[in-house]
Structure formats: structure tokens, C-alpha cells
Amino acid sequence: MSEDTLEEDLMALSEGIDSALAEMCEARIVHTYFDGGNELDETLWQCAAELGWLGIGLPEEYDGLGLGAPGLDLLFRALGSFMAPGAFIPTLSAAQWLAESAAPEVCQTLLPEVVAGACTFAVPLVPGTAPLQLEGSGLSGRPPLMLGSRSATTAIVAIEQAGKPGYAIVPLAAATASFTPTEIWDSTRMAGKYEFSGASPLAVVDDADGAATACLRRWLALATAADCVGGARAITFKTVDYLKERSQFGRSLASLQALKHRIAGLLTRVIQDEALLDQAVASLAGSEPSADMWMNMAKASAGDMFAAVAEDCVQLHGGVGFTWEFDCHIYLKRALFNREIAASSSVLRDLAASQFALSARSGASTAELAL
Template identity: 30%
Template sequence: MTAETLPSSAPTPDPDLLYSEDEDALRAAVRSLLADRSDPATVLAGLESDIPYDTALWRALATEIGTAGLLVPEKLGGQGASAREAAVVLEELGRSVAPVPYLTSAVIAVTTLLGCDVDRAEVAEPLAGLAEGRTVGVLAVPLPTAPGGVPDPAVRADADGALTGRVTSVADATAAELLLVLAQGPDGPALYGVEATADGVRTETVTPLDLTRPLAHLTFDGARGRLLARGDRARTAVERALLTGAGLLASEQLGVAEWCLSETVRHTAERTQFGRPVGSFQALKHRMAALWLEVASARAAARHAADALATGSPDAAVAVAVAQAYCAPVAVRAAEECIQLHGGIGMTWEHPAHLFLKRAKSDELALGSPGRHREALAGLVGLSAP
């Protein structure tokens, strides 16, 4: 019996926070790829050349390893895995701040399409493209949009599917070939698929804090879209995608924090003062020990969220809110400690520490701030103010 079929009076199964052998094998494959093609020097070189994302790396990650279709059932052309496996991929991407649109395309866009009628060709065809890594898709909502906080659509749709409006701060829109647009139609909200290169679509690149996750404003001026879903189904598909994205973003934040802690321990063990490694000084030991405890707790929170999403737990929304409220500040704190404990070199462009701080700060606002998730958690567990 799955978690989705349990009666409401039945206790929720304990979450499985451990990694399976298959998940460990997936981690090894992804880590090996990223170590070979996305080391800090490579990422920095890409940023200096104004390349929005690494197409060769994305092709290898999405198609050669097959991570693009992890969340897609096998009968629809995917790998038939779950949020647990996708979380492992995002942990490794966080450890390398790789400039690839995995969260936006393989998680959020895929989950949006899975919430539509996948038996329709209008949905099945783009879903297959995303699953195979042939297409990069993006849900056209502002990056800070939180689960449960989807505003009224800023885009309007005519009866013939012509879209008009503007959406700001869309992550990875510059890399997208397919835009999933929630619009207000004549009969209520509706979800449309729009080619990024279609007439009437304009993409305006903006300079983000985190250069490894580009942002852009999207303007639609009579662009034609294919109807994917309408009414409550369209809004529910978007809400589920944002919840899944926020829950798995916690795993990326965990990866950021893990790299920062590991790099700080390595550096302080090698750098010496007064004939001793600075990492042997008690004050620094205490700071790194405290950070280790926070990272370990973040791992538990992120794994709980991934497991809850994978099993369809009725507590998934609670698990996601807890994970985001906790993991986001931990990633920022770990990145700040990494820079401070590296001393002067940590402040330089040549050292990759600033990439992790920028990703951590960007992730802290993405898909809802920690405060927004704490507020949501209070409501979910009945602690809302009267």
C-alpha cells in the first residue's frame, strides 16, 4: 500500500533518509562527470565568456547519463525514478554550482507537464523531448514564486491562444526552447506551451547575482501557444511543480553547504600559522564543528523532503516547508564561513568561494524565502495567528 492510498487515520510511514545503492551509483556517475567537465576553473571561464549555460555538460548530464527523465515514467519515455534520485543529482550540482538548467527543466517543467493530461499529444510530445534531454523547458514564473503563492497570471490569453503580457525574473529562460506559460484565458486560468523562438516572444536578459543561473524577463505580444491544461488542473499542475522544485532545491542547497564545509576543512588543515595548521586552533574547530552539525541537520531535512515527494506522503508540504526554512540559511552560513576562514584569498574572483555564496544567496530567495516557508509551515501545522 502506497502513502497515497493510506486512510487518513493511518500513521504516516517513517521517512527513509538513507541513500540506496542505486542512488549511490547515480551520485558516483554524476560526480565523476562534474569533476571532469565542471571544475571551478571551467565554471569561472564560462562566466567570463558570457555563456549562459554549458551546453556540452547539459547534453552529457541529461542524455548520456539520462538524468533529464528521472521523474518521467518509463511508459512516457523517462527513467521511471523518483524525487529521491533527482535530489541526488541536485546535491552534486550544488557541490559544483554547474551552470545547467536541471532544476528548471528536468524538475519544474517536467513536473508541470506530468500534472497535465499526458495522453494528449500536445502534452506527451514536449514531455518526451524534456525526458530525453532534447529540449530545455522552463515554467514562466518569477524565480521567487513560492509553492502556494502563485499569483494571478500576468499573461492574458485570447480565445485563439494568442498570449499577451510580461513575466519577470524567469530562471534559465535564456536556455529554454519551450516556455510553459500560465495565462488568464476567457474561461479562467490555462497553461500553454510556447516555443521560445516563436513570433511575439521577446527574451530580455538581466544580470543576476548568481551568474550560473541566468535570469530573463519574458514579454509576450500575440505569441501563439498550445493549450496544455485549463482551469483547476492548470493551476494545480503549476502548484505541484513549485512544491517539487522547492523540495528538491533543498538538496542543491545541501550540496552547496557540503562543498563549502569540505573546502574550509581542507584549507584550514593545509594553511599554517605559528608552525601549526590554523584548523587546529580551538576557535576555528568550534566554528567548523558547529557548521558540521548544521549541515548534517540540513541533510536530514533535505532527504525528508525528497522522500516525502517520492512517496506521495500527505506530509509532503510540511516536509518541503521545513527543508526550505532550514536548508536555505545553512547554505548561506556555510558559504560565508568558507569565505571568512579562507582569509584574503577567499575574497578573490579566482577562488570559487564567491560562486557558492552567490548561488546560496540566490537559492535563499528562489521558490520562496525562508520566512515565507516558515509562515506556510505555521499554517500547515495549525499555528497561524488568529
């Protein structure tokens, strides 16, 4: 696919995604879902399957659209912008991971089901931590916190088998796996603990060289970073609209120079992280050696930026006293949870620094890092 064709496809898809989300995830509908008053996540998931969103990054051989990292970036920026609920981050990240790491027969079994909306995944909140022991053909125990949904059909679990690290792809049958939700800040997503009792993996992916962990972290980082920049841009402009509506001493709050400068500062941070994510997505789409370094930096920076922007937007709603009925509190809680997905910002920056050092030791200059 040529760059021009890809750009045209992405633009057309973006318009359709934004139009559908604007209708389905109108703020009042999202607030009702946040308060437990509707099943927006299930309705949205069904719509996403019907419109082909769930296969946006997957190869066409698995019924996907073949748009790769640029397509996923576009989708997750839109989902973040509209505070969309659901298991999009774990499922689509796991699907990309499978396409790169699992055997073709496993992909052929699971990925068309993902595209159809029939298969959803639970994945480690932080890949590569506290593996379970896989003995014989059964998996038992409690892995660390998993990101997914109550109705997830398959789990990706870090394991160790005969002293070798890897990941088990585990069907979530009621007889061998139970799920206990964990209360988290962000009610638009779900995380919890699984208890496995003799669960039989569908397949095992080797991780002796750490490539499988790096791959899963990479896709989780892309999805979450895109959600962050989409959400940060949206809440910044919603806050501008709010300031235009409120007045003090006969003047619109949006006309006060101090608040103008504050909003300009927020938007500057958003634009910087959008550019950093653009670089990371381009590196990943081009299969560049520096892709992991850029993606780790992009997610660390976007996660911190979204939390700071959302918190400042809450402050700019000053005088309300109780923000539950305002969008800013949903964005802030989403931002705080996003910061924990894939790895903490400090860990991701350490990984990026290590990857930078490896490039430098191999003889690459800073001007060649994008190559």
C-alpha cells in the same frame, strides 16, 4: 520497484554522476565559465542527455528512469556540490510538473524531448504570481522574472483566462517571444524577462484549486533544496582543506580550536538540513499528505543554511582580501540566488505553518505528520 532495488540503482547512479561532474566541473573549468571563458553549460547539458540524467525522475513511459523524487534529490545534490551550470532546475522541475499536471498527449509530445536534451524550459521564479491575461488563442505581455536559459524552447507562464487561473505551456518562437536576460548574482544560472506578442499556447493547465501552483513549487523546492545541501557540504569541506593548507605562527589554521569549533558548527547545520530534506523526499516519494509541508520547510531551511554557511566560509578564507579566484564566492552567489527560487523562506514557512494547521484541524497529531 522495491526499496532495495531503488537503493542499489541510486548508489550506482550516484557514483557515475559524481565521476562525470568531477571531471567536467573541475573548479578551474567552472571559474572559466563564470568569467565567460567557455560554454560548460552546453557541454554539460549534452553529457547529461547522453547519460540519462535528464529523465532521472520521469516515468519510464516517457523514456525516463522512473526514479522519482529520490533520483532528482541525488542528481541536484551532486550538481550543487560541483557548482554545475545550466538550466537543470527549471527544466527538470517543469518536466515533473508536466508529468503530474498536463494531459497525457502533451507529456508524450514534450517529455521524451526533455530526456533527449532537445527541450528546455523557462519557469516562473516564484510560481503563481502576476498572471497574464489569455484572450482568445494568443498570449501577450510580460510575466514576472523567469528562471531558464537564453536557449529555452518552452515556457510555463501563469495566466488567467475568463477569470480562471491556470498555466500556459508556450513554445518560445522568435516571432512571438523575446527574452531579455537579467543580471543576477549567480552566473552559473540565468533568469530574465520574456515579452510575448500573440504567442499561441501548446496547452493550458487549470489551476482553479491551486494544485498546479503547489505542484510546480514543490518540484522547484526539491531541486533547489538539494542544490543547497550539496553545495553547503562541498564548500564546508573545501574550506577545511584550505585551512589545512594555510599556517599562522608556525601552525596550521585547521589546528586552531576556535576554527575547529566553527567548522563543526557549520557541518552540524548541513547535516540537520540533509536530514530534513531526506524526510521531505521520502514524504514526496510516498505521496504522503504532508509532503508539501515537509518540502516547504526543507527548502526554507536549506536556503537560509546554505547562505549562512557560504558566507561563513568566505570569512574563514580571511586574509585573502579578494576571493574572486576562490570557490567560496561562487557558492555564496549561488546560495543567495537559491534563496529566491520557488518563494522566499518566510513565505515557505508560512505555507508550511498553514499546512500544519490544516493537518491539526483534521485531527492529526504531531506524531502523525509524516503519514
